[in-house]
Amino acid sequence: MKVASVLIPLPVPEAFDYEVPEGLTAVRGDQVTVPLGPRLIRGVVAEVFETTGSNRRLKAIDQVVSEHRLPERTLTFVEWAARWTLSPPGEMAATALKGLRAPRPRPERRVKRVEGRSPARPTATRTAVLEALGHRSMTGADLARAANVSTGVVKGLVDEGVLTVIEIEAVAVFDAPDPDHAPATLNPDQAASATAIAEAVAKGGFAPFLLDGVTGSGKTEAYLEAAARALRHDPTAQVLILLPEIALTQALIERITARFGAAPAEWHSGVTPPKRRQVWEAVVAGRCNIVVGARSALFLPYANLKLVVVDEEHDGSFKQEEGLVYHGRDLAVARGRIEGATVVLASATPSLETLWNARQGRYGWLKLAARHGAAVLPDIDLIDLRTCPPDPQTWLSQPLRDAIGETFARGEQSLLFLNRRGYAPVVLCRACGHRLTAPDTDSWLVEHRYTGRLVCHLTGFSMMKPKLCPSCGAEDSLVPVGPGVERVEEEVRRLFPEARTAIFSSDTVPDGASARALIQSMAEGEIDILVATQAAAKGHNFPRLTLVGVVDADLGLRGGDLRAAERTYQLLAQATGRAGRADKPGRALLQTWTPEHPVLMALAAGDRDAFVEAEMGEREAASLPPHGRLAAIILSSENAMAVEKVARDLAEAIPNAERLEVYGPADAPLALVRGRRRKRLLVRADRDVNLQAFLRAWLGRVKVPASVRLTVDVDPYSFL
Numbered sequence: 140m141k142v143a144s145v146l147i148p149l150p151v152p153e154a155f156d157y158e159v160p161e162g163l164t165a166v167r168g169d170q171v172t173v174p175l176g177p178r179l180i181r182g183v184v185a186e187v188f189e190t191t192g193s194n195r196r197l198k199a200i201d202q203v204v205s206e207h208r209l210p211e212r213t214l215t216f217v218e219w220a221a222r223w224t225l226s227p228p229g230e231m232a233a234t235a236l237k238g239l240r241a242p243r244p245r246p247e248r249r250v251k252r253v254e255g256r257s258p259a260r261p262t263a264t265r266t267a268v269l270e271a272l273g274h275r276s277m278t279g280a281d282l283a284r285a286a287n288v289s290t291g292v293v294k295g296l297v298d299e300g301v302l303t304v305i306e307i308e309a310v311a312v313f314d315a316p317d318p319d320h321a322p323a324t325l326n327p328d329q330a331a332s333a334t335a336i337a338e339a340v341a342k343g344g345f346a347p348f349l350l351d352g353v354t355g356s357g358k359t360e361a362y363l364e365a366a367a368r369a370l371r372h373d374p375t376a377q378v379l380i381l382l383p384e385i386a387l388t389q390a391l392i393e394r395i396t397a398r399f400g401a402a403p404a405e406w407h408s409g410v411t412p413p414k415r416r417q418v419w420e421a422v423v424a425g426r427c428n429i430v431v432g433a434r435s436a437l438f439l440p441y442a443n444l445k446l447v448v449v450d451e452e453h454d455g456s457f458k459q460e461e462g463l464v465y466h467g468r469d470l471a472v473a474r475g476r477i478e479g480a481t482v483v484l485a486s487a488t489p490s491l492e493t494l495w496n497a498r499q500g501r502y503g504w505l506k507l508a509a510r511h512g513a514a515v516l517p518d519i520d521l522i523d524l525r526t527c528p529p530d531p532q533t534w535l536s537q538p539l540r541d542a543i544g545e546t547f548a549r550g551e552q553s554l555l556f557l558n559r560r561g562y563a564p565v566v567l568c569r570a571c572g573h574r575l576t577a578p579d580t581d582s583w584l585v586e587h588r589y590t591g592r593l594v595c596h597l598t599g600f601s602m603m604k605p606k607l608c609p610s611c612g613a614e615d616s617l618v619p620v621g622p623g624v625e626r627v628e629e630e631v632r633r634l635f636p637e638a639r640t641a642i643f644s645s646d647t648v649p650d651g652a653s654a655r656a657l658i659q660s661m662a663e664g665e666i667d668i669l670v671a672t673q674a675a676a677k678g679h680n681f682p683r684l685t686l687v688g689v690v691d692a693d694l695g696l697r698g699g700d701l702r703a704a705e706r707t708y709q710l711l712a713q714a715t716g717r718a719g720r721a722d723k724p725g726r727a728l729l730q731t732w733t734p735e736h737p738v739l740m741a742l743a744a745g746d747r748d749a750f751v752e753a754e755m756g757e758r759e760a761a762s763l764p765p766h767g768r769l770a771a772i773i774l775s776s777e778n779a780m781a782v783e784k785v786a787r788d789l790a791e792a793i794p795n796a797e798r799l800e801v802y803g804p805a806d807a808p809l810a811l812v813r814g815r816r817r818k819r820l821l822v823r824a825d826r827d828v829n830l831q832a833f834l835r836a837w838l839g840r841v842k843v844p845a846s847v848r849l850t851v852d853v854d855p856y857s858f859l
């Protein structure tokens with residue numbers, strides 16, 4: 140009997156076996172429908188094998204879905220990713236097939252001439268229609284426009300039987316990129332990098348690179364040139380460019396369109412389902428060469444993937460925390476290995492993980508040491524708030540105000556950076572000291588004046604600001620504490636009433652279109668002072684921007700998790716790196732209460748190596764990533780007792796292992812979210828320990844009831 144192992148989109152660690160009935164052919168990668176309990180569900184065949192004398196009564200595959208087999212290397216990647224992240228393989232496979240969930244766009248209705256038929260009354264308008272149409276087919280609306288008549292005339296000809304209506308399947312056409320459309324003239328560093336990457340692509344096989352270039356050095360131009368050479372060498376080659384933020388995709392799509400004379404395919408959460416289906420089908424058929432997307436674009440079924448670029452590779456947004464937990468950068472490297480492709484990790488502030496790999500010689504290390512052309516890196520100075528504190532209830536010190544004023548007077552732009560959405564991060568009762576939190580959640584409510592609501596950034600809960608304190612009942616006693624971008628902008632408007640100001644955060648710029656509009660008005664000089672969260676701090680080119688002010692340089696350093704220093708260094712280097720990218724020199728001012736902090740001193744000195752050296756030393760001493768490996772296990776449930784029990788069972792079941800420790804279980808820092816109790820365990824292991832095998836063995840020993848959710852987070856970035 141023939142048996143197929145089928146990956147089913149359920150939270151189970153294994154494939155399910157089904158009989159392949161006589162007369163049905165199923166092979167690895169096929170989509171099939173199979174019975175599961177009372178219903179039929181769709182899965183993917185992982186393996187087909189012959190078995191004799193099985194005594195189990197297997198259910199049979201219902202049918203093989205005829206369209207779209209998952210390509211072999213895509214399926215191999217899915218299986219690898221599931222093993223690496225300890226995720227259910229069927230759910231990973233479902234991710235790869237997500238693009239097919241949308242219906243096909245409706246076929247287009249067009250008219251064409253019926254052989255040998257002519258109008259009974261050939262009026263001037265009717266003749267014009269027939270001439271405009273010729274032997275082609277067109278939609279009625281296009282034809283009416285071409286003949287400059289009303290659509291009624293076309294309809295009349297259809298009714299008379301002179302024209303007939305046909306249906307044409309709507310297939311998205313991605314114009315082939317032209318590598319020679321508008322090449323840039325590269326400087327020597329860029330040319331050397333592009334050549335190294337292009338040679339690796341031409342040679343074939345897995346080849347990872349770190350493209351390490353200061354902000355504004357022209358990394359984008361370098362990798363686009365490498366992509367152009369790859370396409371010249373092999374016009375069927377496919378190139379994937381991953382970005383951490385949707386707001387960045389628009390600008391890159393425009394650059395690619397200008398460079399290659401054709402728009403790339405776009406893939407992220409903002410793309411409509413029918414459009415996604417078109418991209419999926421074009422990618423699998425090799426009808427599309429360049430894809431620009433978010434991390435989920437890694438799961439597309441590439442026919443001939445040759446080059447993968449992860450731009451801003453250090454960015455924490457590549458880590459997906461909800462649903463399937465994975466790091467887009469790590470999976471991009473794996474995908475490249477499985478496809479035999481070249482992988483380029485680009486950043487001005489590479490992650491310590493990537494720097495470690497480059498130092499070990501595992502990744503080729505390409506460097507762009509200076510900004511392109513005449514542009515130079517901005518001067519960075521610290522403002523010591525202990526000697527010049529801002530006035531009470533204001534957030535900008537005198538030196539920063541002066542610098543903004545001078546910049547404005549010169550007709551140049553300023554960017555004030557504060558990584559905090561909303562008006563105030565905390566709302567406090569003046570009478571009793573109560574801080575407002577979301578219901579059943581350990582997280583402060585943030586005041587948003589833009590929408591007039593109090594919002595929980597963790598759960599999305601929101602409410603109108605109450606008149607009475609919910610704790611003591613005092614009237615009008617609730618006051619905002621601390622600044623968010625909205626409050627800083629309010630201060631800026633008070634200080635510079637004639638300046639044009641704007642806010643760039645995920646609240647004011649929720650989608651690609653509004654991001655594009657704001658970026659464009661900033662680029663065209665219609666904004667004088669932009670107050671922005673990290674959404675605007677990376678990737679963008681604003682030629683007239685010459686001052687970056689960091690409102691609270693200490694903000695990210697306070698939390699104190701594993702990557703606090705690294706993340707703060709990267710964020711501030713990127714933010715300050717927006718200044719002076721064209722002909723005018725830029726400067727950056729960082730407001731801080733701790734100017735002696737090593738991160739801030741390294742930033743002010745422009746000495747990345749000093750920072751990396753110190754931070755790498757600390758990680759090594761503690762055997763933490765990249766010198767060791769971490770994994771977190773998070774338990775949550777509405778039933779506090781059930782969480783306790785699973786946590787205890789886990790603690791008792793820890794397998795013996797060398798060079799590995801388990802910490803916890805402990806209450807998570809966010810111990811209550813939406814009424815769910817949360818507990819965490821953390822595993823630390825030496826680099827050469829097979830962490831995944833340990834986790835599988837451990838978790839296999841413990842029964843987790845349906846009321847408790849258990850999430851494994853390999854290489855955690857969030858410690859909440």
Ligand SMILES: Nc1ncnc2c1ncn2[C@@H]1O[C@H](COP(=O)(O)OP(=O)(O)OP(=O)(O)O)[C@@H](O)[C@H]1O
Binds near residue numbers: 353357
């Ligand atoms: N060879 C070149 N010829 C002309 N202009 C260039 C060239 N290289 C870079 N530039 C220009 O310099 C600016 C910075 O380049 P780019 O955005 O590629 O830098 P980047 O290294 O990706 O920056 P960041 O890491 O800060 O995002 C852009 O305006 C770009 O058009």
Ligand SMILES: [Zn+2]
Binds near residue numbers: 568572573608611612
């Ligand atoms: Zn109160």
